[in-house]
Amino acid sequence: MPPDPFAGDPNDPASFLEPDDLYDGVDGPLSAEERDAVKEDLENVRCFRRLLEPRGVRGISMMCEECGEEHFYDWPIIIANLTTMLNEEAAPVHEPSAAPDPDRYVSWEYCAGYADAVDWMNSGPRAFHRRWL
Numbered sequence: 320m321p322p323d324p325f326a327g328d329p330n331d332p333a334s335f336l337e338p339d340d341l342y343d344g345v346d347g348p349l350s351a352e353e354r355d356a357v358k359e360d361l362e363n364v365r366c367f368r369r370l371l372e373p374r375g376v377r378g379i380s381m382m383c384e385e386c387g388e389e390h391f392y393d394w395p396i397i398i399a400n401l402t403t404m405l406n407e408e409a410a411p412v413h414e415p416s417a418a419p420d421p422d423r424y425v426s427w428e429y430c431a432g433y434a435d436a437v438d439w440m441n442s443g444p445r446a447f448h449r450r451w452l
């Protein structure tokens with residue numbers, strides 16, 4: 320675990336959870352619906368990683384609702400966070416990697432579009448559907 324950059328900061332974003340933040344919004348036990356959503360995210364992220372890591376993409380960038388800045392999450396961190404949520408342990412919150420290279424991160428929407436395009440090319444137009452969105 321890297322040191323918490325917000326340790327001792329009264330505005331520590333981890334002290335209040337934003338419901339619309341992608342991975343740290345779930346407080347308490349997950350409902351069956353939330354578990355399914357997390358499982359689906361996990362499946363998608365593994366697929367995105369398989370497609371994009373060989374191309375040099377290190378992870379996903381997300382606009383943070385709390386501080387209004389972009390954060391960069393490496394694939395293993397995203398997968399660990401989702402797995403932690405499924406296991407109903409306290410999720411590690413707000414853990415951007417240290418000194419990331421923004422060029423090596425893409426948005427979730429980029430991943431979804433990329434995966435859809437690969438899917439389409441592999442299976443032909445009939446298989447096209449908005450599975451990732």
Ligand SMILES: [Zn+2]
Binds near residue numbers: 332383384386388
């Ligand atoms: Zn933030």
